[in-house]
Amino acid sequence: MAKNKNSGLGFLLLFLIIIIYLIYQLLKWTFLNILGILGIISVIAGFYFAFTRKKYNLTLYWPIFAIVNGFFLSLFWFALKEPFNTLAILFLCSFMYFLITTIVMLIRKNVLWKRYSGITASLLVLSIIFLSMAPPLENNEPNKTLEAQKTANKQESNKESDNNKTVPATASVNNEEEKQQAQKEEQAKIEAAKKQQQQEALAKKFNLEAATVARVVDGDTFELTDGRKVRLIGVNTPESTTRHEQYGKEASNYTSSKLAGKTVWLQKDVSETDRYGRLLRIVWLQVPNDDMSEKEIRSKMFNADLVLNGYAEPSTYPPDVKYADYFRKFAREAREANKGLWAYGEYGTTKGDLDPKQSNSSTASSSSSSAKSGSSNSSSNHSSSNRSSSSNSSSNTNNISTPASSGGNEYFANCTELRKVYPNGVPSNHPAYQPKMDRDKDGYACER
Secondary structure, eight states, X not given: OHHHHHHHHHHHHHHHHHHHHHHHHHHHHHHHTHHHHHHHHHHHHHHHHHHSHHHHTOOSHHHHHHHHHHHHHHHHHHHHOOHHHHHHHHHHHHHHHHHHHHHHHHHTTOTTHHHHHHHHHHHHHHHHHHHHHSOOGGGOOTTOOHHHHHHHHHHHHHHHHHXXXXXXXXXXXXXXXXXXXXXXXXXHHHHHHHHHHHHHHHHHHTTEEEEEEEEEEETTEEEETTSOXXXXXXXXXXXXXXXXXXXXXXXXXXXXXXXXXXXXXXXXXXXXXXXXXXXXXXXXXXOOSOTTOHHHHHHHBHHHHHHHTTSOEXXXXXXXXXXXXXXXXXXXXXXXXXXXXXXXXXXXXXXXTTSOHHHHHHHHHHHHHHHHHTOOOHHHHHHSOXXXXXXXXXXXXXXXXXXXXXXXXXXXXXXXXXXXXXXXXXXXXXXXXXGGGOTTOSSEESOO
């Protein structure tokens, strides 16, 4: 009897434990799905009051409202498993329900439409508030129960533990590479800062001014972004603006390709400006380490670059003579290689230091005086250079046919007429010189 009594108590205790566990699970599920359960209760209550509305003196409006909202509440909860999104969508559905009701009442001129419009607005505000509080739907997993999520998490943790056996070596390698890359970037920044400081110190030492080129006027003249014009010191490119000389357009295009829109460094020699108000400057494409080093001048100075590549002739005007010897040396190199404007002849295509201007001037003067006296010019021709000889012979022949007046000056209507007699133009001390024909005001009229 005692054994039977003890076994009966054991079964009863086991049964009570099972009942308590089931009640706990039911309460837990109910609590976790309270919104869905409330939706189901709302649907059941709506159907009940719909069929018993006469008993409670109700219209069909409210039971239908309870059924619709309860259905959507339970549907959205079990689909989304997220309270804020569920309530937000529920309030949106309620908002649409009351909005339609308000419109119908307004059409029927029911005075209750104002009250319903207030409820409609409130539901819209509530739906917006809950939507702002709700997490993105992409992060939800509506089809997973809590148990499934736990299982998935366990599987993921197991996979991670398996992968972690091989990851540490790879991760350490990646971290090492990232550290090295970061160190390289930091070193590059430090070096760039040092280079910038050195450049600023050198620019100050050589009195260099940084400026940006806005446009190029011609081969040896350009304008800065602040409106100032710059004329290159010590060089002369063929004209391409007021008149056109051979290779002038090529020189202008080359300067444009090198300077237009670029930042350059300007260096003054002695003079500040020329008679036209243009800045007289040496132009450096890069800051030099030594501004008198021939290697630096060849590689970094734009004035020298023009001469070395045959786009300009050396043209020295004291007192700006700091680099004159270099420019003449570079011009001889370009002439020997027949580069650029030197391909057109041994005297280039424009005025420069390598032109025998004094010889031409003295020969022209002797030609004029010999024409006046009627004597022969043969001795003058024998003492001249080969080029001067041919030029003087042409001048003498023309002088015989068109002699200067015994009073002094020769008159020509324009440069075309003058070049027929004096192909290379005339200096300011020549009887045929006229200021109006000296357009660049350099003391030489109608030069080619």
